[in-house]
Amino acid sequence: MTTVVSKVLPALYSALDMVIFVRQPCGLFQAVSDLPAWSQFWLKLAQPSQSQEQNYALTEAFSYLSYFMPDAEEHWKQSALAPLRSGPWIEIDELHQELVLEAGAVWVEDKPVLFIQRMGSEYYQEVERLQLMRNGLLVREELELEVQRRTLKIKQREEEIAIKLVSLTSFRDEETGAHVRRIGLYAAAMAKALNWSQERIDDIRVAAPMHDIGKIGVPDRILLKAGKLTEAEFSIMKRHTEIGAKMLEHSHIPTLDMAADIALCHHERWDGSGYPMGLAGEDIPITARITTIVDVYDALVHERVYKLALSEEETIALMLEQRGKHFDPYLLDIFLGLLPVMRRIRYQVQEIDDLIVRAD
Amino acid sequence: MIQKKICLLGAFAVGKTSLIKRYVSSLYSDKYHTTVGVKIDKKLVSVGDKALTLMIWDVAGEDDYTTLKPTYIRGAGGCIIVVDTTRPNTFEVALMLHGRVKEHAGDIPVLFALNKCDLKEKWLLEDKHLNQLAAFQLPIIKTSAKDGLGVDAMFQALAERMIEV
Numbered sequence: 277m278t279t280v281v282s283k284v285l286p287a288l289y290s291a292l293d294m295v296i297f298v299r300q301p302c303g304l305f306q307a308v309s310d311l312p313a314w315s316q317f318w319l320k321l322a323q324p325s326q327s328q329e330q331n332y333a334l335t336e337a338f339s340y341l342s343y344f345m346p347d348a349e350e351h352w353k354q355s356a357l358a359p360l361r362s363g364p365w366i367e368i369d370e371l372h373q374e375l376v377l378e379a380g381a382v383w384v385e386d387k388p389v390l391f392i393q394r395m396g397s398e399y400y401q402e403v404e405r406l407q408l409m410r411n412g413l414l415v416r417e418e419l420e421l422e423v424q425r426r427t428l429k430i431k432q433r434e435e436e437i438a439i440k441l442v443s444l445t446s447f448r449d450e451e452t453g454a455h456v457r458r459i460g461l462y463a464a465a466m467a468k469a470l471n472w473s474q475e476r477i478d479d480i481r482v483a484a485p486m487h488d489i490g491k492i493g494v495p496d497r498i499l500l501k502a503g504k505l506t507e508a509e510f511s512i513m514k515r516h517t518e519i520g521a522k523m524l525e526h527s528h529i530p531t532l533d534m535a536a537d538i539a540l541c542h543h544e545r546w547d548g549s550g551y552p553m554g555l556a557g558e559d560i561p562i563t564a565r566i567t568t569i570v571d572v573y574d575a576l577v578h579e580r581v582y583k584l585a586l587s588e589e590e591t592i593a594l595m596l597e598q599r600g601k602h603f604d605p606y607l608l609d610i611f612l613g614l615l616p617v618m619r620r621i622r623y624q625v626q627e628i629d630d631l632i633v634r635a636d
Numbered sequence: 637m638i639q640k641k642i643c644l645l646g647a648f649a650v651g652k653t654s655l656i657k658r659y660v661s662s663l664y665s666d667k668y669h670t671t672v673g674v675k676i677d678k679k680l681v682s683v684g685d686k687a688l689t690l691m692i693w694d695v696a697g698e699d700d701y702t703t704l705k706p707t708y709i710r711g712a713g714g715c716i717i718v719v720d721t722t723r724p725n726t727f728e729v730a731l732m733l734h735g736r737v738k739e740h741a742g743d744i745p746v747l748f749a750l751n752k753c754d755l756k757e758k759w760l761l762e763d764k765h766l767n768q769l770a771a772f773q774l775p776i777i778k779t780s781a782k783d784g785l786g787v788d789a790m791f792q793a794l795a796e797r798m799i800e801v
């Protein structure tokens with residue numbers, strides 16, 4: 277019986293390409309199996325002296341093992357039967373060949389046993405699997421970046437077209453391309469301060485400038501009238517909100533849906549005294565409440581045919597009077613906190629378009 | 637002779653293996669062979685009048701399929717966390733790994749390598765990323781395993797910081 281076993285075990289070790297050691301009290305490792313060819317170069321490095329032929333200082337040969345030993349010692353202390361594995365590590369031998377090894381600690385017959393196994397096809401299959409996956413991940417990352425880049429480009433183009441179209445519709449009255457652009461930037465700054473998602477920030481930057489697009493449906497004699505509007509004329513003027521909403525709604529494009537809300541509600545007032553529906557408070561979409569504030573600000577600090585530009589202090593004073601009346605008090609406070617940003621936008625986006633046809 | 641273990645950590649394919657190969661053997665290859673398991677290289681450096689053997693651990697890259705074992709960082713005298721400047725995702729992994737290093741290895745010298753700097757036209761890190769890194773007040777070194785930029789300087793800087801400690 278013993279002879280059979282003694283033949284089976286070495287054959288098994290050799291088939292598994294492993295060397296078995298027992299940790300001695302002195303800390304050296306005694307080899308208790310045959311030494312496969314690959315192990316001999318390394319074990320020579322681990323031989324402390326002639327007198328201890330079968331005892332090896334394994335951590336001298338394999339630096340990796342010295343960091344595994346604390347775990348192994350802990351494992352042996354618990355006399356655990358299941359092996360604790362070190363995870364694979366890679367050595368380069370004297371012929372510059374890659375050698376992949378893994379160690380395991382196991383408690384057998386009251387002895388601390390350490391085995392070192394040369395990793396075979398399993399390891400290389402695992403490498404191949406990971407390589408394929410990581411190559412795949414890299415391609416996916418690259419595609420995602422490319423999509424992001426293109427989406428951004430398309431968005432910028434869309435924005436440019438939107439601004440151009442909106443400026444065209446404002447040719448007839450005083451509003452200019454720069455005003456339209458600024459409204460978008462102010463609104464985006466507000467949205468950012470409110471911690472909106474980048475997508476919604478982008479949407480409002482494009483949507484807010486379209487708030488007056490419905491003026492296209494207001495006849496020249498009213499839109500361009502120099503004097504005060506009669507009541508009848510004013511009620512036609514007011515219709516630009518609904519006309520704008522009609523032009524923009526039902527597209528199922530988030531930006532345009534938002535623009536429709538803004539067009540419809542940017543003359544509503546916080547206290548309910550606005551038009552066309554007399555909505556109050558949070559019944560007015562927040563996108564419109566934001567646009568109201570930035571539109572009034574930009575109109576006040578700039579010159580118009582019918583008025584001179586106000587100073588910033590005068591503007592702020594006027595707007596504060598309307599806190600909680602015309603304007604959402606909370607949003608107005610946020611706006612005022614952002615004044616330095618708004619000022620920067622105001623100075624950076626100046627009248628660029630000499631193309632504007634002046635009424636005079 | 638003083639020996640110090642240092643670890644290169646980072647997302648997969650950021651160039652850990654390539655940086656080590658450039659430093660240890662002055663070689664570079666464009667081909668990507670992912671590392672599975674740990675490979676340790678040694679290199680002798682001198683800091684002032686002291687000689688020091690660096691045991692450089694190339695640890696398998698972090699991704700959804702493998703995660704860093706705490707034992708890999710154990711006993712490390714220093715760490716290099718590598719970011720691929722052309723892949724913003726790898727920045728997030730670097731931050732996470734920095735947390736892991738602090739947790740498992742304590743207050744050891746750490747530096748950040750911004751690798752693949754030769755690919756200038758593909759650079760995708762933003763100011764907000766750089767500011768976030770700067771907030772750690774750790775050395776940040778621009779590297780390229782491909783043309784060698786910053787590689788020796790990076791290992792040397794880490795060796796010096798480890799000697800100081």
Ligand SMILES: Nc1nc2c(ncn2[C@@H]2O[C@H](COP(=O)(O)OP(=O)(O)OP(=O)(O)O)[C@@H](O)[C@H]2O)c(=O)[nH]1
Pocket residue numbers: 410646647648649650651652653654655665666667668669670671672695696697698751752753754755779780781782783
């Ligand atoms: N252009 C350029 N490519 C680099 C640079 N460093 C690495 N690469 C390439 O990036 C790919 C990944 O490099 P590796 O060194 O294998 O990356 P790694 O971090 O070891 O990857 P894992 O072992 O999978 O975690 C290879 O194709 C390298 O050639 C560099 O500085 N510049």
Ligand SMILES: [Mg+2]
Pocket residue numbers: 652653654669670671694696697
């Ligand atoms: Mg690698």
